[in-house]
Amino acid sequence: MWVVKLGGSLMGTPALKGWLDAFAQFGDGKVIIVAGGGVFADAVRDAQAKTGIDDATAHQMALLAMDQYATLMAGLNEDLVMASSVLEIAELCLQNKVIVWKPSEMVLADKDLPRSWNLTSDSLAAWFAAKLNAQHLLVVKSMAFDDAEVIEVEDLMLEGVVDSYFGAYSTGRSFKTWLVGKNEFININQVITHQSSPMMGVEIVARSQS
Helix, strand or coil: CEEEEECCCHHHHHHHHHHHHHHHHHHCCCCCEECCCHHHHHHHHHHHHHHCCCHHHHHHHHHHHHHHHHHHHHHCCCCEEEEEEHHHHHHHHHHEEEEEEEEEHHHHHCCCCCCCCCHHHHHHHHHHHHHHCCCCCEEEEEECCCCCCCEEEEHHHHCCCCCCHHHHHHCCCCCCCEEECCCHHHHHHHHHHHCCCCCCEEEEEEECCC
């Protein structure tokens, strides 16, 4: 199983439709998509600045922003379906569906998760991948990467590429984590059907593993 985080920066670009169409074609029963917050989360930040609501309230609203982006994604390809729970996802995977996760229900039910802007959709994708016992987590970013085969998660957190909780939720888990550029959807067929590891992107590892 593949959990794929598609960030808000892809919204409005051909890359978003490219990823969604590629998954609809090749990802049957194997792919669960996690949406970022995008412009919907930006609206929450603006509302917080104007009203002074606390971070816990803004966090709840930001999760609903992720739900909105998930709804938008499903609206861009009729072969994608939405799901909110592990049980729903298991049933839909058996039907060979490609799923877009609506996270608010599951995340708000877990009282141990931080409720602040420090926990972003990147870490939630990792948390979710662990819940599903996924084999791979792809984090798609609108940026270029060098030719390195691995990159340390500590460096990504320091540079702000991922949030400060990402290492805790992604290392020592059942899945491998990969950072890929926004246009790599052209290779997704061979990646999903490959039996060992992706043929694209950079593997994210903890410093002790590099």
